[in-house]
Amino acid sequence: MLSKLTQWLGARRRQRALRDYPIDDALWQATLAGLPFFAHLDAPDLARLRELTSLFIAQKEFSTAHDLELTDAMTVAIAAQACLPVLNLSLDLYRGWVGVIVYPGEFVIRKTVEDEDGVVHEVEHDASGEAWEGGPVVLSWEDAQMTDGTDAYNVVIHEFAHKIDMLNGEADGHPPLIRRWHAPLDSRAWADVFDQAYDQFCARVDAVAQRRWARFERESLIDPYAADHPSEFFAVCSEALFVKPHAFEAQYPELYRLLARYYRQDPARVGLTFTPA
Template sequence: MLSKLTQWFGTRRRERALRDYAIDDSLWQATLDGLPFLARLAAPDLVRLRELTSLFLAQKEFSTAHELELTDAMTVAIAAQACLPVLNLSLDLYRGWVGVIVYPGEFVIRKTVEDQDGVVHEVEQDASGEAWEGGPVVLSWEDAQMTDGSDAYNVVIHEFAHKIDMLNGEADGHPPLMRRWHAPLDSQAWADVFDHAYDHFCARVDAVLERRWARFERDSLIDPYAADHPSEFFAVCSEALFVQPEAFEAEYPQLYRLLAQYYRQDPARVGMTFTPPA
């Protein structure tokens, strides 16, 4: 009886959220027009993405910095991109926090880093996005609008991939594997593919001579920044999976299949959803 009552309340909350945060047709179409990589989704998936975007808006609180005006177009565009990775999973992967903070452009973050000699330094650096463990996602609106698909860059998908990675502790490139979604994946199967790909990518970056660095940055699908840490490799590769899936699959076929299995989507197959192996 209690489980039925809980389910009833959950259904009522969902219906109320879909009603209160409904996205009108013109705004949704404008959002799709501004995010061309969403054209890979089949029509039923776009319907589900629209509903999930409304539910996300009902659960999260948006705010801005430096007097940036918050608009419906802004919140829907960010929410739709945030919901794409969890389209066939659940918004539960974004539980435990509520804030999305939007800056007009890049912002300064302060980090503590340890050098090769073990000396700790406080440094400042410009950032286009940041995900705080247990806290908000912070985004540059200027960067969040770089969505034409000319490269694999997508700051929203990147930061929300970090949030998924953080769900089982500190971000380490090993996101939570849920039996109901990810069987037969396990931690060893993930490590066999992901860790090998990360080590190989880092070796490629380390091998690039300074005079060839600009060419490497121009020619590589995966930003060299991904070599900084396994968590960055996971986030950058998540961007590539959704924004330039064909190129990603061609360059990293095993890693593509791993992430497609994780997210339960197969973006390189237009209009198709990933089917995990039996």
């Protein structure tokens, strides 16, 4: 009886959110036109994505910094991209926080880091996005608009992949594996593919001579920044999966299949099937 009541209340909240946060047809079509990597989605997928985007907007609080005007177009574009990775999973992967903060462009991040000798340093660097464990996602609107698919870059997908990774603790490149979605994928199977791919990529980056670095950085599908940490490798590869799926599958077929199984999507359309959730 309690389970049925919970389901009924959940359905009521969903319907109320969809009623209170509708997306105008013209705005939705303009959003899709600006995000060409949604092309792999069929009509039913796009309808579910639209609903999920409304639900996301209902659950999260958008704000801006430096007097940037928040518009419906900005909100829907960011929300739709955030919802793409969880389209066949659940918004529950984004639970536990509410804030999305949008800056006009890059912003400064200040961090305390400890070097190999145990000396603590205060460092600053410019960033286009930041995901805080238990806190907001911070995005550069300038970077969030870089969505033409000329490369695999997508700051929104990147930061929301971090949020998924953080659901089971500190981001480490090993996101939560939930049986109803990911079985028979388990932590060992994930590590066998992901950790090996990360180590191989780091070795490639380390082997690049300084004089060839600019060319490597320009031509590599996977941003060399991904070698900084397994969590960054997961986030950058998530970008590639959705933004450049055919190139990603061609260059990293085993890793493509791992992430496709995780997100339960096959953007390159290589014939993968997924067990019903």
